[in-house]
Amino acid sequence: MSDGTPLVLHAARPGSGPATPVARRSYGMRILSDIDLPELDLDVHGAPDRTPDLIIRRHPVTLSAATRVRPMAELFGPEATDLWWQTVGGFHLPLEGRELFVDPLPGIGDDLVAYPLLGTVLALALHRRGQFTFHASAVSVGGRGVVMLGNKGAGKSTTAATLLAAGHPLVADDIVALDDDPHVPRLIPGFGQVKLDGAALQILCGPDSRARVDLRPPMDIPALAGKRRVLLPGGLAPAPVPTGLICLLARGPQARLVPLAAHEALQAVLLHAYVARFGTAALSGARAAHHFRRAAAIAGSGLVHILVVPDSLDRLPEAVAIIERHIAVLPPAEART
Numbered sequence: 171m172s173d174g175t176p177l178v179l180h181a182a183r184p185g186s187g188p189a190t191p192v193a194r195r196s197y198g199m200r201i202l203s204d205i206d207l208p209e210l211d212l213d214v215h216g217a218p219d220r221t222p223d224l225i226i227r228r229h230p231v232t233l234s235a236a237t238r239v240r241p242m243a244e245l246f247g248p249e250a251t252d253l254w255w256q257t258v259g260g261f262h263l264p265l266e267g268r269e270l271f272v273d274p275l276p277g278i279g280d281d282l283v284a285y286p287l288l289g290t291v292l293a294l295a296l297h298r299r300g301q302f303t304f305h306a307s308a309v310s311v312g313g314r315g316v317v318m319l320g321n322k323g324a325g326k327s328t329t330a331a332t333l334l335a336a337g338h339p340l341v342a343d344d345i346v347a348l349d350d351d352p353h354v355p356r357l358i359p360g361f362g363q364v365k366l367d368g369a370a371l372q373i374l375c376g377p378d379s380r381a382r383v384d385l386r387p388p389m390d391i392p393a394l395a396g397k398r399r400v401l402l403p404g405g406l407a408p409a410p411v412p413t414g415l416i417c418l419l420a421r422g423p424q425a426r427l428v429p430l431a432a433h434e435a436l437q438a439v440l441l442h443a444y445v446a447r448f449g450t451a452a453l454s455g456a457r458a459a460h461h462f463r464r465a466a467a468i469a470g471s472g473l474v475h476i477l478v479v480p481d482s483l484d485r486l487p488e489a490v491a492i493i494e495r496h497i498a499v500l501p502p503a504e505a506r507t
Contacts, residue, residue: 191203192204192206195212197296199223199224199299200220201213202225203225204228206280209362210361211406222268224268228272228273229273230273231259242255244448244451246451249264249265250262257278263294272287282389289344292345293345293444294452297444300457301348301350301358304317307343307364308346309340310339310357310411311338311497313411314412314415314503316497318477319419324420324479325419325421328486329490331366331370332373334402335373336380336487340402340406342357342358343360344365348464352467353471354412354503357410357413358410371398381402383400383403386399386401412503414500415493415497418442418474418475421479425477425488425489425492426477426478427476427496428475430476432470435468443461477492
């Protein structure tokens with residue numbers, strides 16, 4: 171899509187990324203990419219000739235001069251979505267098919283390209299596949315998925331870090347994807363990385379943490395504002411898990427879990443869906459109808475609760491204990507309707 175006189179960005183840099191595309195796995199997809207993405211597990215068990223679900227390749231992206239001078243842009247058209255970061259480059263996502271085109275700026279390495287690629291761009295690729303996604307974090311507790319929704323300052327990162335430090339596997343951070351099960355949707359594992367700073371970083375990397383961590387240096391990106399990338403070797407849930415709890419986080423003096431009525435749950439689900447950050451631009455036609463049907467089904471499932479997180483950091487384990495007790499008494503996922 172273009173919004174003015176087209177400008178073709180630079181051609182792909184020779185010698186960038188792997189010499190041949192590498193097959194990796196994430197969110198249930200086989201991903202073939204010539205952008206180096208070590209955050210994602212190698213697809214070592216997949217059949218070599220299996221058709222990839224997502225193909226990420228370097229290719230010039232056509233954007234307008236007016237778009238290129240903007241710090242960032244999201245352009246939704248009837249046939250494709252174009253995305254632009256002034257410090258990274260351009261991305262082109264046709265609304266049909268499996269391909270995703272990446273056009274980094276000169277001198278930009280794959281490490282920096284991965285920041286938007288494994289965030290906003292990947293979320294839109296999942297949306298293209300019809301998957302419902304939250305802008306959230308999720309862990310696996312007792313084999314059931316626990317999703318944490320919340321506005322900035324609600325305690326999402328510190329609660330997730332406390333659960334991970336207690337030994338519960340990560341399901342996904344930033345992008346939480348659900349499958350289409352009409353009764354108990356499953357959470358699909360993403361990749362073993364979280365981005366944390368401050369208290370959350372101290373909790374996950376502290377001496378009492380049971381999580382194995384690989385702390386990466388901070389990236390010079392204003393949007394990360396000092397956050398560190400933390401890899402969790404062996405700490406990702408190995409398979410999809412049925413959803414056991416969707417928590418809308420709030421702050422308070424004492425940890426407690428309160429179920430939400432269906433209409434309140436629907437508001438929370440729609441507000442924290444990943445595509446909500448784009449407004450109505452990313453939702454049209456059949457995709458919009460599918461999105462709202464999924465949101466209504468999730469809201470009516472009885473899974474959505476308010477989790478009050480204690481203001482005091484040393485009392486965060488109380489919130490973890492409440493989650494663990496709630497999950498422990500749930501009936502088997504197959505028995506829920």
